[in-house]
Amino acid sequence: MTYYYVKALHIIFVVTWFAGLFYIVRLFVYNREAQDKPEQERAILQSHFKVMIRRLWFGITWPSCILTMIFGTWLTVLYGSLPSWLVVKIGFVAGLLVYHLSIHWIYQKQLANVFNYTSMQLRLWNEVATIFLFAIVFLVVVKHELSFVWGIVALFALFLVLKIGITLYKYLRAK
Numbered sequence: 614m615t616y617y618y619v620k621a622l623h624i625i626f627v628v629t630w631f632a633g634l635f636y637i638v639r640l641f642v643y644n645r646e647a648q649d650k651p652e653q654e655r656a657i658l659q660s661h662f663k664v665m666i667r668r669l670w671f672g673i674t675w676p677s678c679i680l681t682m683i684f685g686t687w688l689t690v691l692y693g694s695l696p697s698w699l700v701v702k703i704g705f706v707a708g709l710l711v712y713h714l715s716i717h718w719i720y721q722k723q724l725a726n727v728f729n730y731t732s733m734q735l736r737l738w739n740e741v742a743t744i745f746l747f748a749i750v751f752l753v754v755v756k757h758e759l760s761f762v763w764g765i766v767a768l769f770a771l772f773l774v775l776k777i778g779i780t781l782y783k784y785l786r787a788k
Contacts, residue, residue: 633674
């Protein structure tokens with residue numbers, strides 16, 4: 614019985630963690646694009662974005678990350694064993710944590726008005742979370758039917774589709 618409650622909480626915090634990861638980078642994009650505005654408009658926009666970014670990062674994203682890890686670890690203990698699919702999932706989660714920390718680094722830089730990336734680079738970086746989401750969900754749901762090779766091919770295809778979509782967006786936006 615406890616297993617299902619812990620699993621439900623784990624899923625809820627995974628969802629809120631990803632929501633935070635997806636939205637924070639969009640805010641980074643808007644904050645970066647505000648750099649190109651006239652001084653008075655830029656100051657107002659960036660002041661507003663900094664508040665939004667800080668609240669999202671420390672009010673939703675970090676707490677959700679921590680609670681996801683707590684409930685995920687608890688779920689693994691309750692599961693009782695460590696099958697190969699779960700080991701691979703934990704590897705993807707470790708990669709997602711590295712991604713999360715990279716977002717924290719960008720967060721710190723943007724709050725200090727240091728913009729190391731263009732809005733297009735940030736848009737591309739935003740899609741990394743999508744790739745982790747696909748990889749982890751497919752692994753958990755179709756764990757026994759999933760081929761490692763086809764899984765890698767599918768992730769690569771997803772990356773290409775996302776890259777083409779972003780490039781097309783940039784082209785249409787420039788027109």
